[in-house]
Amino acid sequence: MNHLVFQTVVLYAVLYFGQGNHVIQPRNLKVSMNLTLQQLLLEWYVSDDPKTNHCEIDIVFTIQIYRTEENNVILTENYTTALNKSNQPLNWSWISDIPLQCATHGVRLRSMVAPLEAWSNWTSWEAVDGLDVLNDSKGYIFPYEKYVEEGSSVTFCCIAKKNEHVTNYTFHKHTEIVNTTQQRIMFTETAVPLTSEMGLNVYCRFSYQSSFSDLDRTVLFVTRQPDEPRLLDCETKDMVELKCTWDPGEIYSYNDNCLTEFILSDVSHTKTYCSCTKQCRLCQFKVSGEQTKYNLTLVSKNCLGQKQAYVDIDVANRVLLPPPDELSVGYQNATMIQLYWTLKPIMKTLLVVCQVNIFSLDAEEKQYNMTVLSSPPLHPHINLYGLQVYTKYTLKVRCAAANDLFWKWSKWSQTITIQTNESAPAGQLDIWGDISPGFKERNVTVFWKASPGFQANGNIKTYEICWENVEQSGGCHSTKSNNYTISLNSQSYKITVWAKNSASASPPSVLHLSAAEDNGDVKYSEENTTGNTAHGIYVSWKPTSKFDGYVVDWCNYPRSQPCDFQWRRFGQNESSTIITSGAFSRGMRYTFRVYGTQGNRMCLLEKKTKYLEELEPVQDPSFNISAVTSSSVTVSWESYPEDSQLGFIRGYNVYIKMANRNCTLKLSETLLFPGDLVSCKHTIKDRNEKKLTLRNLEPGTTYLLAVQAYSVNPRNMADKFEPVTTQLERNWFHRLLPPLITVPLMIIICVCFWKSDCVRNYLFPEVPHPHVSPVKKTLVIIEDREVTPDRLVVMKKPDISIDSLLFEGRAIENAMYFNPSCCQSLQDQEGASRKLSCASTSYRPL
Structure with a gap:
């Protein structure tokens, strides 16, 4: 060195x-x-x-x-x-x-x-x-089919052939005219947009080209660099093969010249495991002998660039077991299920934890965990206790490596649906009765429904109902419906109802029906809509300490049969409620009966008639017009049937109109309606009053009359008017005629009263006392042809014979005598020349 x-x-x-x-x-x-x-x-x-x-x-x-x-x-x-x-x-x-x-x-x-x-x-x-610089015999446009990144700037050039020049160019449907004679031009497009697989077309037009088809063209492909792979991870299901997956992100180019390629390799061992293009998302390869750790690199690249992702893998910590299968039931009863399943074998023996998920519509979802070894035979099972009776459960299982080797749960197995067995119904039915009184018997319809504490614990096959009293035996009946009607006499009865399924019967529910009594203490009332809600009717009652609870019953559809009878129970301290039902509708009359209960006995306290919302009558009542005089008219009408009333009738309005004049009746309300004519209205606030006499009318005038019933908010005017014309006023003769008749008649009566004795003697003359002449043995009868009587009196004839008519020394009774004075007046009037005769008179001493 x-x-x-x-x-x-x-x-x-x-x-x-x-x-x-x-x-x-x-x-x-x-x-x-x-x-x-x-x-x-x-x-x-x-x-x-x-x-x-x-x-x-x-x-x-x-x-x-x-x-x-x-x-x-x-x-x-x-x-x-x-x-x-x-x-x-x-x-x-x-x-x-x-x-x-x-x-x-x-x-x-x-x-x-x-x-x-x-x-x-x-x-x-x-x-x-x-x-x-070439003197070529053809034109050119560059670049040719170039790939660029979105948003970049691209320079193009157009080169015409020898001795020619460029006239215009087009980039993505936009044409630019070139004012030059140059053989070559260059232009730059900035911020080019992302294109589809077809790219953007660029055209150059040269001086020697006349049609569009002759133009020289190139294509620009605008794409992006590949996204960085995300969520790169690897796992194994049997410790033999490793599967790596990732999210490639968005693929921007599918053209073969710029495809996105994914390359998975092991950096530490310089080995490539996979190379794929387009929508590549996974790579699988065999685990190499004893190697359990891998430093993996995933490269995604295209013609514009590349991105990388890294992951370190320990195969032992990446075990993802296959989902369990072959779920089955070994044993079950009403509250327990024994569940079996199968696990696929893996290369090494591991401690495996399995989770059982159990779900039903009537209960919360629950999970049960258990741990097993992965060595054969792999048929684990679990006993699931505390389940609901006769309930369908959906079960599924998943497993994973346990403890420190836990990676992630396997996929869930296919589900299996199991229904637990039936058992005897639990709890009592809620029963109630509707009594319809009759002449000798009363019809009692007994209804029942599941109470809050009732559990069917199976499929209810039938309902059993029995009734009995102290003096005579009753009866029983089996039915599948929720009600039954019994004809009972006026004595008290005990009614029992219970439900039965295939396992057994529920505890009996009892209702005591008291002897028929006069309901004189029942309070009947019609109540307004105060306290109601959009779908509920407010009902209240006066609580009494002697009752341990209350029951309110009603019909959801009072005009239908059956009426969908309903009832609700309330506690001893409750005194009001809002009865809510989706069946309630506006303008419908509902009757609520309030009962007090003592044990199983019931006592009717109140009947309340209410509306969810009161509506005005749709039609006006029909009316009659009578007693028409020159100054008055009487109007009468009929009431509505209660069933057709859309609200409580609180009164009536009587409208009076005149054809072309304003109404000026006194003691009435005036109304102004379209047409600027004033009408009159009489309001009757007593709904039981259905008659009105209109007075102070004008003679010989036509009036238009209408009657309108109202509940809460009456309409402004009635729909139907009927005309009536008052009589003409009488002349002076008709006015004087009554006095002319009345005054003489009174004078005659007074004179007669003053001369009462004379008139009485004249009308009722005194009858002379009869005179009896003494006779011996021969009865002398005057012929009745010689006189005409002025009066004939028939007296009672005793039952005696003719021989008894004569009695010595005594008057003769019941004989016919002539009374000379009875025809005296007639003789005076008819004249002495006429012979008159008097009728014989049966006489009896007074």
Whole structure:
């Protein structure tokens, strides 16, 4: 070493002092072009002085390049290298920023021994010509199918053939006119955009070209350098083969001249394992004997550059087991499942941990872990306890190397679905009854549903319902529905319901039905919508300490059969709730019954009729018009059926309009509607009042009448009006006629009352007392033909014979006598010449 240093110092001294600033002169400079890579290639030798051929020294070369386009030096660069003993030529290259074919480039250089700071003479210029100096018979455009990086600048040149010139050029659909007669032009495009596989077209038009098809064309491909590979990692499933995977990132070029290539190699062992292109994502290779550690390098490269990623692998810590398979059940009952599965063998015996995942729709997802050896036979199993009865479970298994060798879990096995066995239903049913009273019997519909604590624990096959009372036997029935109707008398009953599956029956649920009683204490009410929500109806009740709870029942669809009967239970201290149901709708009347419960007994407390939201009646009530006079009209109407009411009817509005005049009725509200006519409105706030007499109307006038029912917010006007015309006013004769009749009649009555005795005697003359003449044995009967009686009185005839009519020394009863005074007045009126006769009179002493 010391000898070499000494020799070098001596050489410097000889060169510098022995010959007076001696330098090493470059010689034999040659310049060439690599058009594919667009490089200028320089080759030269140094001086033939034999003193320089036996040692190694550092020498600096200054290289200059000029271009005819700029007509000056475009590059001056120093190049330092060491001279060797072999006297081999020196080389240097330069990549041009424009196509080398577009201009002539000249090169020269000089040298200097580093510590001496004495430069040699410049060599002569060595030039390489571009195609622009050739008198060729065709035109050119450069660069030709070049690949550049996105965002870079690219210089193009167009060279016309001999004695022609360039007229315009087009870059990516943009054409530029050239106002020159030059044979060659150059233009630069900056920030070129990323292109597809087809690239960007560049055209040059020369003076001798007339059609587009004749244009000279080149293609520019703009792409990117490859992304750096990400997530490079390797793993093995059997410790025999190693699989490495990575994310290649985005692939920008699919052209064969600039494909992205991936090369995976081991730096420490200088061995390449894989080389692939395009969407390459993995590489698999055999583990080499006892080698377990690998220093891997992944290179991704294309024509523009390359990127690298590194990873160090210990095979023993990269074991990824294959997923378990052949899952099966060994034994099961209502709360336990014994699960088996199979593991594939691996090269070495490892401690393996397996995780069982169990999932059901009714329970949380759970994992169970167990550890096994990977040596055959690989059929591990696990007992899963504490499962729910008659529940479908989905199970899957995954495994991994245990403890310090844990790398990652295997993929999950295929799932298996298992349903545990049935057992007896747990908990009681929630039962309730709807009573429809009848003449001699009452129909009781018993409903039931699962209570919060009820578990079917299987498929419910049937429901059993039984009923009984103290005095007589009851009955039982089996049904698959959730209700059953029983006809019972007015006595108290005990009703029992329980559910049955294939295993057994649930504990019975009991409902005590009291004897039929008058519900005189039940409170009936209609309530407004205060407290309601968008889908809920507020219900409240007055709590009583004697009840241990409350039940509210209702129908979701009160106008349908079945009505979807529902009920809810509440605690002793609760007094209100919001009943929520998706079936509730606006304008529908719902009835809520509130019961108090004592054990299994129920007592009806209240009935509440409510709406989710009250609506106004859709149609106005029909009405009748009666008692029409010249100044009044009576209007009457019928009420709505309750089932058709969209809200509680709170009153009625009666509207009065006149055809072409304003309404001026007193004691009524006036309304102004379109047309600037004033209408009148009478509001009746008592919904039970369905009659109204309109007074103070004008005679002989037509009115338009309408009746409107309202609930909360009545409409502005009724829909249907009916006309009515008042009667004309009577004339003076009709006005005087009643007094003319009434006054004389009163006078006659008064006179008659004043002369009451005379009138009575005239109308009812006094009847003389009958006179009986004494007779012996012969009854003398006056012929009735001789007189005409003015009165005939028929008296009661006793049951005696004709022989008893005569009695010695006594008057004769029930005989026919003539009364001369009964026809006296007639004789006076008819005249003495006419013979009158009186009727015989049956007489009985008074």
